[in-house]
Amino acid sequence: MQKAINLGLAAAVALLGAGLAYSIATRPEPGLSQAEIEDLLARAPAQPAAQSEAIDTAAIGPVIEDYLLANPRLLERMSVELETQIRAEEGERARIALAALEDEIYNDPANIVLGNPEGDVTLVEMFDYNCGYCRQVVADVMSLVEEDPNLRVILKEFPILSQNSVDAARIAILVGRADVDYQDFHTALFSARGQVDTQAALAAAESLGLSRVSLELEMTAPDVSDALQRTYTIAQALGISGTPTFIIGDEVIPGALPKADLVRRIEAMRECGATVCADTGQNG
Known part of the structure; x- marks a missing residue:
């Protein structure tokens, strides 16, 4: 179960970073001032128009780091929620198997x-x-x-x-x-x-x-x-x-x-x- 939780957290962090990098200009996160948003955007290198949808991992890294440092409880909440979901799924599988047996x-x-x-x-x-x-x-x-x-x-x-x-x-x-x-x-x-x-x-x-x-x-x-x-x-x-x-x-x-x-x-x-x-x- 712990391996699944770790993988899930890694995937969630990656998605979080991608979402921040992609939408930060048009959908600011609560708690970030306009100046902070502009600073984050300035630190991400400009991309050609043809690659505007591509994700630059070098730019995402600092964004993720800053966001998680500002919100350290996020990973804890994600871990708890993921473990809760996994246990619920395991419990449901057990209930089905117990009924059949x-x-x-x-x-x-x-x-x-x-x-x-x-x-x-x-x-x-x-x-x-x-x-x-x-x-x-x-x-x-x-x-x-x-x-x-x-x-x-x-x-x-x-x-x-x-x-x-x-x-x-x-x-x-x-x-x-x-x-x-x-x-x-x-x-x-x-x-x-x-x-x-x-x-x-x-x-x-x-x-x-x-x-x-x-x-x-x-x-x-x-x-x-x-x-x-x-x-x-x-x-x-x-x-x-x-x-x-x-x-x-x-x-x-x-x-x-x-x-x-x-x-x-x-x-x-x-x-x-x-x-x-x-x-x-x-x-x-």
Whole structure:
């Protein structure tokens, strides 16, 4: 995004300079006296009539410099406006993609659902067991489940950091199908020291009474691979490339969002059906 902003600013500055050089004689900018206008015109070398429409970069440079020095806040306003427009465009693209993927996101049979399955607000987290930022937010997400009786949390295995992450996710998908408490498995893996791999996942599953041998035999089954691929497909469509990533309402939120920000978005969803309520100015 920053690259796009920088390019946009450069283009805007060039257009600004061209506009000033072309129209300064007939449409003076507010705040410039007649003497200042005449001085600017005198500093620009005369051009032949046949080239009156051409832009002389040597003449534009000083004009741009003088104007921006006199109006230093202009670039700041341009930067803010450009970033606002880019974020609005990205948000609109995300909303369209989320609407198209609603069934895949919320009704996938591999989803792990915590909290109230019939909750009035759903928070989706895509995570990797070897993600340090995911480890940071796990306690907050679990506390939301405990504190909010009307919240549904969907956990989606999104292993992207290593083969160990993929192997652990395969075991986790099988644990999610079993009649055990997935939340215990989930928190145990995020509490483990070192890399979370096949052995760590098998040990956590075994502590819940599941068969290590059966899990090892089933972890590479096609349906397990398909479950992971469906999540990768969703991530690609939404432009998600990191963990954790949260989805709530019509918003995709990358990064380790503080609990207070998650709570504000959940409350806004209940109030107005969006993560930001325009009438209250509530935002994250």
